[in-house]
Amino acid sequence: MIERYNIVNNRYLLKDLGVLKHHLAKYYSVVQIQKDADGEKLWTEQFGDKIEPLFGHNHLPLTSPKGFLFAEKEVLYKFDGETFKTILPQVQPKVMFGVQACDLSAIAYQDKFFEHDPYYQKRRENILLVGIDCESPCVTGFCVQVDAGPHVKDNTADLVLSRLNVDDANGSSEWLVIAATEKGINSIKGMTLDKADNKHLKLRTKLLEKVRSEFVDYSYISNAIEYLNNNSVPAQLWEELSVRCLGCSGCTNLCPTCSCYTTYDVVEQQPEKPVSISREVKLEVTKSETIRCWDSCLFEGFQKEASGHNPSQKAAQRVERFWFHKFSDEYLPEFQRYGCVGCGRCEQTCPGTIGVHSVMKRIDQQCCS
Amino acid sequence: MLQLTPQTIRIVDVYDDGSHARHFTFEPKGFVHDNPISIGQFFMLTLPGVGLAPFTYTSIPDKTGRFNALIRNVGHLTEKLFSLGKGDVLGYNGPFGRGWPVGLIKHKEVLIVAGGCGLAPVAATIDYLINNGYSKSVTLLYATRDSASQVLKKERTRWSSSIKLIETLEVGGDSDHSGLPTQYLSHLLNKDDQYPDIVLTCGPEAMMMAVANSCVDLGLKTSDIWMSIERRMRCGVGLCGHCYVANSYACQQGPTYRYDEYLALESKTVAFEKDKVLFQYC
Amino acid sequence: MSQTQVNSICPFCGVGCGIALVASDNNITAVQPLSKHPISQGKLCAKGWNTPFGINHHDRLTQPLMKVDGEFRVVSWKHALSHIAENLKQFICESGPQSVGLISSARATNEDNYAAQKFARAVLKTNNIDHCARICHSPTVAGLKKTLGSGAMTNSIDDVGKADVILVIGADPTENHAIIGGKIMKAKLRGAKLIVVDPRQTRLAKVADLHLQLNIGTNIALLNGLLNIIFAHGWQNDEFIARRCEGADALKAHVADYTVEKVSVITGVDGADLVKAAKLYSQANAAFLAYGMGITQFVSGTNNVIAVSNLALICGQIGREGTGINPLRGQNNVQGACDMGCLPNVYPDYQSANDEQVRSKFSRAWQTEVARLPGLTSLGMSHQARHGNFRGLLIFGEDPVVTDPDRNKVAQGLRAMDLLVVIELSMTETAKMADIVLPAASFAEKRGTFTNCERRVQLIHKAVSPPGEAKIDWQILSELAKEMGFPELMNWQTSEQVFDEMCKLTDSFSGMSYPRLKQNNGLQWPCNNEYPDGSRCLHSTTFPIGKGKLIPVYHVLTDEVPDAEYPYWFTTMRLHFHYGCGSMTRQSPLLERETPIGLLFIHPQDALDLGLKNHQGVTVSSRRGCVETRIEFSNQVSPGLLSMPYHFKEAPSNFLTNDAMDPITEMPELKVCAVNIIPLPENQPPRSSVLSDAGSRVSQ
Structure with a gap:
C-alpha cells in the first residue's frame, strides 16, 4: 500500500529522464517498456549498462506489468516428506519505470486485494513505482470513464513523471517529477534537481484537461455500467454474447486487476531413480511442491466440483460474472473503484470480439432500445 | 500476513460408512488450533503431490485436538485419499468460513434437512444440541437416494433415541418415506406442533433450494432458513476466487448462508434459466 | 531471478500465432500474445495461453x-x-x-x-x-494436386475479413483453429454471410446464417447438389470457366443427376436451404471456403476435396483476395x-x-x-x-x-x-x-522455422x-x-x-533466408524471383497445372453404416482445450480441468431412449474394439450420432475407428463408423483403457 505523504515540497524539474533512470539503476534493477523490432511493446527487465532510452508514455503494452507482482506461476510451499515449508519468492529491488495511470490504478487495486498475501507483498515491498502521465489517448483505452487516468492518480505511484513541454527544435523536454511517497523521496536522494513550483503543477493540470478532451465519446460505457448495476441486462443477451466466448482466458490473463488463481502439485523427480514406466501413480510421495498459477473464471471448470455439480455451468453465467466483477457497484465499498481500469486490453485479445468495447456497446444498444 | 502453507496432520483412524464414504479421524502434528472451531466451518486437506480440497468437520476437535471428517469418494483427490491409512501424513489448513448459527438455535424448534453426504456438516450440530439438552426440539429429516447411500449409521442410531429422526429414500422406502424430501416436508409442516422456528439444510444445492422454497411456501420466513453451500475452494481465505457467490466468497461469508442473504446475493446477478436437472445426492 | 522474453510461434495448430516466451531460470514461466503479429494480432486460444505447462512438465525425457x-x-x-x-x-x-x-x-x-x-x-x-x-490432409494434397496442381491454402488468413460469404465445411475452427474461428465470427458481425456445413451443431453453426446439418459422410452428394442448383440457375461463372477450367460440360452433365429432391433425401438437408447456400456462395463477390477433416477423413476423402474444388472453380471463387479454397491444417x-x-x-x-x-x-x-x-x-x-x-x-x-x-x-x-x-x-x-x-x-529450446496453413514460414527462437x-x-x-x-x-x-x-x-x-523472414514477419511461399516478397494469394492468373481440372465424383456410402448390431453413427472431434494426443495440453491443470466428465457426446433424446443418465458409464463398441467411458449430453450432435474427442488415452476413440482407407491416399476413415453402446450399471465407473507394454488392451 502506498502511504499518503505530504508532497508539497517534493516536486522537481528534470530535463533528461535518463539521469533519473541511471540514478535509480544504482539501487534497483530497471523494468520498463521496450519495443522490439516488430514494434511490439513489452515490459522488460534490464541489467547493468543495457539501459536504453525511455520509450513509451502513451503506448500501453498489451501485457500489463501484473506478472511482476502477482506471478503467472510460483511455488507456494514444498513438502519434504515430513512437513510443509513456505517458499517465498527471492526478489531483488526493482523499479518499474514509466507505468501508465491505468496500470497504476490496477496495482493499487491489487495492493488492497492481496494486502495479506505474503507472496504478493514480498514482491511488492521490493518495487518502486515510477508512474508516467499519458499524453494522448491510446487505441482502446477509456481510463477517463472509470477514473483511472490519463494522468497518474494520487496515491498510486512513488514517483510521478509528467512531461510539461517539448522543445521541438532540439527535441528536449521538461519533466515534472513528483515524489509522492517516502519511498519515492528516498529514491531520489542524492540527485540534484531544480524545484518545481505551483505553476508547473497548474501546467500539469492544464495538460490533463487537454488529454481528457482528446478522448472520443465513450458514453456507451458509462451507460452500460448503469444498466449492469440496474440488473437490466437480459439473460438472453448474455447467452448471445457467451456463444462467442471460447474460454481462452485471454481477458483475465491480460486484465491488470484479475487475480484468480488455482494451485496444483508437482512431484519432485528423483534424478537418481531409474526411469519408471509403470502406469500406476502411487502415493509414495517423498517430495512435492505446490504451485499457484493464474486461473480464469471463464473456464467451465473454474467452479466445477468433484461431484460434477457446477454453479456456473453456462457460459452465459461466466461471461456475466466477469463483467459483474469489473463493474458492479457492490465492490465499491471494498475498493473505492471499479475493477476495470479502462485499459481495453480485453478488447484487443478477445478472439470472439466480446472485449469491453464490444460488450458495453451491445449492452448500451440493447438496453436503451 | 496469511498463512497459505499447510500444517501437518496424521490419520489416526479410518472406517467405511455407506457405499462410497469413509470416516477419517485426524490428529494435529506439532500444532494446536489457536481459535475455537465453530460447528459448520470447514478445512482444506492437502495431499502432497496430488492437490487440495475442502471438507467439513463431522466433529470438531476434542481435548486432544482430534477431529473427524466423513469423506465421499467422488474424484481424483478423494480416490488417492482413500488409498491412505493410519499414520499417513497430510496437509491441513483451517478452520475457515462461518459455521451454523449455534447461538440462535438453542431453545428453538429446529428442523434439520440433510441429503446424502450433507448429513456430515450438520452432525456436529446435532451432537451439540443433544449434549446440551436441547434434543426434544430437534427434528432431523434425512434424505438419500437409497439405503445403500445412507451415511453416519452409528450416529443415526445414537441420535434416534433422543431426537425425532425421519429418513426418506428416493428409491425403496415405504410409502410414507419414499420420494423427495420436499414431498415429506409438506406432510411434516402441516402439523402445528411440529412447526419449526429455524431450518438448517445441507445437501446437493438443488435439494437445499427446493427445501428452502418449500419451507417458504409453507409459511417460514427466508431469514429462518440456513444452508451450507459447497464450492470448489482453493485457498479458504478469499484469494483464489473460486467460491464466489456474487460479491461474496463462500469460504469467508459462507459456507453457511442465511437464505435471505443468499437470495439477496443471487439477485445481484442475472437469473439464468438453469438446465433442468434433477439433483443427485452426493 | 531475471526475466527474458523471446518471440516465437505457438506450437499448437496450423494458424501460427505469435507468442513471446517469458523465461526465468531456464524455465518458461508465461507466454504473452503479440499485438503486432500479422495473424494473431494479440490473440491466443486456451492452448496457446497454456504453452508453458506443455514445455516444462516435470516428466520430460532428459537422457537416451x-x-x-x-x-x-x-x-x-x-x-x-x-x-x-x-x-x-x-x-x-x-x-x-x-x-x-x-x-x-x-x-x-x-x-x-x-x-x-x-x-x-x-x-x-x-x-x-x-x-x-x-x-489429416493427405487427401487435400492429392485432390488439389489433381485439380489445381497445389495442395495448400490458396488465400491468407486475414482474407476472411475481405470475404462477403464464408463457407465452412467439415471444420470446427473456433475450437481447433480458434483465431481463424474468431476472425470468421468477427466477419459475420461485420455483415459477411456465414454458411456452415457440418453434421454437428458447432459453435460457428450456432451463429451462422445457414447451417446445413447434413447426414455424416454425405459431402459429395451435397456439393454435387449445390453444383446442380448453380448450373440450373445459371449462377456459374462462365467467363472464369472458359478462361481457367476444363471439363465443365462433363461435370454439368454428371451433377444433373443430383437433383434437389434426391440430395435432400441423401443429406437430410432442406432443399430450400441448399438453394440458398448455392446462391449465396456462387453470387458472392468473394467467398472464403474453409474445410477441415470433416472433408478429408473419409474413404472418399480425395473425392471430397475434388468436389470442394469443383464448387469453387465453377463459381470462379478462387484466385482473388478473399476467395479461394482453404484447407485448415491441424498441426503447427x-x-x-x-x-x-x-x-x-x-x-x-x-x-x-x-x-x-x-x-x-x-x-x-x-x-x-x-x-x-x-x-x-x-x-x-x-x-x-x-x-x-x-x-x-x-x-x-x-x-x-x-x-x-x-x-x-x-x-x-x-x-x-x-x-x-x-x-x-x-x-x-x-x-x-x-x-x-x-x-x-x-x-x-531451438531455432528454426514453422510454416503455418497460409504458407507463411515463420522463425522461432x-x-x-x-x-x-x-x-x-x-x-x-x-x-x-x-x-x-x-x-x-x-x-x-x-x-x-x-x-x-x-x-x-x-x-x-x-527467395527466403532467416534475415528476410525476420524482416517481413515471415514470408508466404512461393517466394522466388517471380514473387520476391512471397504470395498472399495463389493462382491469381493461372494454376500450376495450367487450367483447373473439373473432375466428376460420385457420392459413395461410408465404409460402415449403422445396422442392427451397431446402430449408431460414430464420429471423432477435437476440443478447444486439447491438442493431438494431449501430451502437451494435458499437462496444464487448467486445461485438464476443462475436460468434460463424459467423453462420449450423445443427444439427450438418444440417452433418454436408452435410459441413460448424464455422465453415466457406457461401453462403446465397434467391429474393431470397445472402450468404456461416460456420456455427456450434448445438443451439438443430432439423434443417432455419437461423437468422441480423440485426445484421451483413457478412452481412445481409435479402438473404435475404422481403418478402411481412401484408395488414393490411404487416409483412414476416421470421421465415421458404426457403433453400439451398452450402459454400465449406474454407479460403476468406466475402466480406463491403456495399452500394455505388450500392446494388448488392459484395463486398470
Whole structure:
C-alpha cells in the first residue's frame, strides 16, 4: 500500500529522464517498456549498462506489468516428506519505470486485494513505482470513464513523471517529477534537481484537461455500467454474447486487476531413480511442491466440483460474472473503484470480439432500445 | 500476513460408512488450533503431490485436538485419499468460513434437512444440541437416494433415541418415506406442533433450494432458513476466487448462508434459466 | 531471478500465432500474445495461453534410454546412436532399404523435417518417410494436386475479413483453429454471410446464417447438389470457366443427376436451404471456403476435396483476395512437413520422387546416391512390419499408438519390428513400446522455422536450453548420419545452414533466408524471383497445372453404416482445450480441468431412449474394439450420432475407428463408423483403457 505523504515540497524539474533512470539503476534493477523490432511493446527487465532510452508514455503494452507482482506461476510451499515449508519468492529491488495511470490504478487495486498475501507483498515491498502521465489517448483505452487516468492518480505511484513541454527544435523536454511517497523521496536522494513550483503543477493540470478532451465519446460505457448495476441486462443477451466466448482466458490473463488463481502439485523427480514406466501413480510421495498459477473464471471448470455439480455451468453465467466483477457497484465499498481500469486490453485479445468495447456497446444498444 | 502453507496432520483412524464414504479421524502434528472451531466451518486437506480440497468437520476437535471428517469418494483427490491409512501424513489448513448459527438455535424448534453426504456438516450440530439438552426440539429429516447411500449409521442410531429422526429414500422406502424430501416436508409442516422456528439444510444445492422454497411456501420466513453451500475452494481465505457467490466468497461469508442473504446475493446477478436437472445426492 | 522474453510461434495448430516466451531460470514461466503479429494480432486460444505447462512438465525425457529385459536403462548418446546405426546397417544389408524408414513430425521445424527426409533418402536410401499428414490432409494434397496442381491454402488468413460469404465445411475452427474461428465470427458481425456445413451443431453453426446439418459422410452428394442448383440457375461463372477450367460440360452433365429432391433425401438437408447456400456462395463477390477433416477423413476423402474444388472453380471463387479454397491444417507445422518432402512420393517443394531428373538433381547436390524405389506410407510400414517385411523405424514426436486408427493393429505393427526408436519429449504410449527412446528438444529450446496453413514460414527462437542431454532432431540425425558412415552429408552447425541448403534446392523457398523472414514477419511461399516478397494469394492468373481440372465424383456410402448390431453413427472431434494426443495440453491443470466428465457426446433424446443418465458409464463398441467411458449430453450432435474427442488415452476413440482407407491416399476413415453402446450399471465407473507394454488392451 502506498502511504499518503505530504508532497508539497517534493516536486522537481528534470530535463533528461535518463539521469533519473541511471540514478535509480544504482539501487534497483530497471523494468520498463521496450519495443522490439516488430514494434511490439513489452515490459522488460534490464541489467547493468543495457539501459536504453525511455520509450513509451502513451503506448500501453498489451501485457500489463501484473506478472511482476502477482506471478503467472510460483511455488507456494514444498513438502519434504515430513512437513510443509513456505517458499517465498527471492526478489531483488526493482523499479518499474514509466507505468501508465491505468496500470497504476490496477496495482493499487491489487495492493488492497492481496494486502495479506505474503507472496504478493514480498514482491511488492521490493518495487518502486515510477508512474508516467499519458499524453494522448491510446487505441482502446477509456481510463477517463472509470477514473483511472490519463494522468497518474494520487496515491498510486512513488514517483510521478509528467512531461510539461517539448522543445521541438532540439527535441528536449521538461519533466515534472513528483515524489509522492517516502519511498519515492528516498529514491531520489542524492540527485540534484531544480524545484518545481505551483505553476508547473497548474501546467500539469492544464495538460490533463487537454488529454481528457482528446478522448472520443465513450458514453456507451458509462451507460452500460448503469444498466449492469440496474440488473437490466437480459439473460438472453448474455447467452448471445457467451456463444462467442471460447474460454481462452485471454481477458483475465491480460486484465491488470484479475487475480484468480488455482494451485496444483508437482512431484519432485528423483534424478537418481531409474526411469519408471509403470502406469500406476502411487502415493509414495517423498517430495512435492505446490504451485499457484493464474486461473480464469471463464473456464467451465473454474467452479466445477468433484461431484460434477457446477454453479456456473453456462457460459452465459461466466461471461456475466466477469463483467459483474469489473463493474458492479457492490465492490465499491471494498475498493473505492471499479475493477476495470479502462485499459481495453480485453478488447484487443478477445478472439470472439466480446472485449469491453464490444460488450458495453451491445449492452448500451440493447438496453436503451 | 496469511498463512497459505499447510500444517501437518496424521490419520489416526479410518472406517467405511455407506457405499462410497469413509470416516477419517485426524490428529494435529506439532500444532494446536489457536481459535475455537465453530460447528459448520470447514478445512482444506492437502495431499502432497496430488492437490487440495475442502471438507467439513463431522466433529470438531476434542481435548486432544482430534477431529473427524466423513469423506465421499467422488474424484481424483478423494480416490488417492482413500488409498491412505493410519499414520499417513497430510496437509491441513483451517478452520475457515462461518459455521451454523449455534447461538440462535438453542431453545428453538429446529428442523434439520440433510441429503446424502450433507448429513456430515450438520452432525456436529446435532451432537451439540443433544449434549446440551436441547434434543426434544430437534427434528432431523434425512434424505438419500437409497439405503445403500445412507451415511453416519452409528450416529443415526445414537441420535434416534433422543431426537425425532425421519429418513426418506428416493428409491425403496415405504410409502410414507419414499420420494423427495420436499414431498415429506409438506406432510411434516402441516402439523402445528411440529412447526419449526429455524431450518438448517445441507445437501446437493438443488435439494437445499427446493427445501428452502418449500419451507417458504409453507409459511417460514427466508431469514429462518440456513444452508451450507459447497464450492470448489482453493485457498479458504478469499484469494483464489473460486467460491464466489456474487460479491461474496463462500469460504469467508459462507459456507453457511442465511437464505435471505443468499437470495439477496443471487439477485445481484442475472437469473439464468438453469438446465433442468434433477439433483443427485452426493 | 531475471526475466527474458523471446518471440516465437505457438506450437499448437496450423494458424501460427505469435507468442513471446517469458523465461526465468531456464524455465518458461508465461507466454504473452503479440499485438503486432500479422495473424494473431494479440490473440491466443486456451492452448496457446497454456504453452508453458506443455514445455516444462516435470516428466520430460532428459537422457537416451535403451530397453534391456523389458526395462528402460539410461545409456550414453554415443552408445544409443551406434546401436541404432549398427542395426539399421544390418537391416539394410540383409533386407534392403525398403525394410527401414522414418516417421517425421508435423510438430518439428522445417529444418528437422528437411533433415529427416534427407536422412531417409540419402543415408538409408529409402523413400519410406511419412508423417501425420497421412491422417489429416493427405487427401487435400492429392485432390488439389489433381485439380489445381497445389495442395495448400490458396488465400491468407486475414482474407476472411475481405470475404462477403464464408463457407465452412467439415471444420470446427473456433475450437481447433480458434483465431481463424474468431476472425470468421468477427466477419459475420461485420455483415459477411456465414454458411456452415457440418453434421454437428458447432459453435460457428450456432451463429451462422445457414447451417446445413447434413447426414455424416454425405459431402459429395451435397456439393454435387449445390453444383446442380448453380448450373440450373445459371449462377456459374462462365467467363472464369472458359478462361481457367476444363471439363465443365462433363461435370454439368454428371451433377444433373443430383437433383434437389434426391440430395435432400441423401443429406437430410432442406432443399430450400441448399438453394440458398448455392446462391449465396456462387453470387458472392468473394467467398472464403474453409474445410477441415470433416472433408478429408473419409474413404472418399480425395473425392471430397475434388468436389470442394469443383464448387469453387465453377463459381470462379478462387484466385482473388478473399476467395479461394482453404484447407485448415491441424498441426503447427504439418504444412512445413509436407513442403519439406516428408512424404514418400515427393522431395522438398513437392518435387516428384518418381522423376529421374529430380532424383539426379538431389543426388548431385548431396553428392550421394538417393533412394530409387517408391516409398511406403506410415500405415504401409506398419502393414509390412506385420508381414515381417519391415524391420527398423525411427519415429519423431508422434504417438501413432494413440492417434492412428485401429490402434491394436498399429501396436502389432510396431511390436513386429526389430528396432523401434522414438525421439520424444516425454514417455508417450508409443515411446513405451520402443527399444530406444531419445530425448528431444522442444520448440522453445531451438531455432528454426514453422510454416503455418497460409504458407507463411515463420522463425522461432530459442528461449531456454533443452533439459539434460536432450537434442534437436536435426542434430540427432546429423550425428546418426556420421555413425552410419556419412560424416559430411549432414554436417550442419546451425539450423540456418539447414534452411539455406533447403532453399537452394527448391523454387518456392528460393527467395527466403532467416534475415528476410525476420524482416517481413515471415514470408508466404512461393517466394522466388517471380514473387520476391512471397504470395498472399495463389493462382491469381493461372494454376500450376495450367487450367483447373473439373473432375466428376460420385457420392459413395461410408465404409460402415449403422445396422442392427451397431446402430449408431460414430464420429471423432477435437476440443478447444486439447491438442493431438494431449501430451502437451494435458499437462496444464487448467486445461485438464476443462475436460468434460463424459467423453462420449450423445443427444439427450438418444440417452433418454436408452435410459441413460448424464455422465453415466457406457461401453462403446465397434467391429474393431470397445472402450468404456461416460456420456455427456450434448445438443451439438443430432439423434443417432455419437461423437468422441480423440485426445484421451483413457478412452481412445481409435479402438473404435475404422481403418478402411481412401484408395488414393490411404487416409483412414476416421470421421465415421458404426457403433453400439451398452450402459454400465449406474454407479460403476468406466475402466480406463491403456495399452500394455505388450500392446494388448488392459484395463486398470
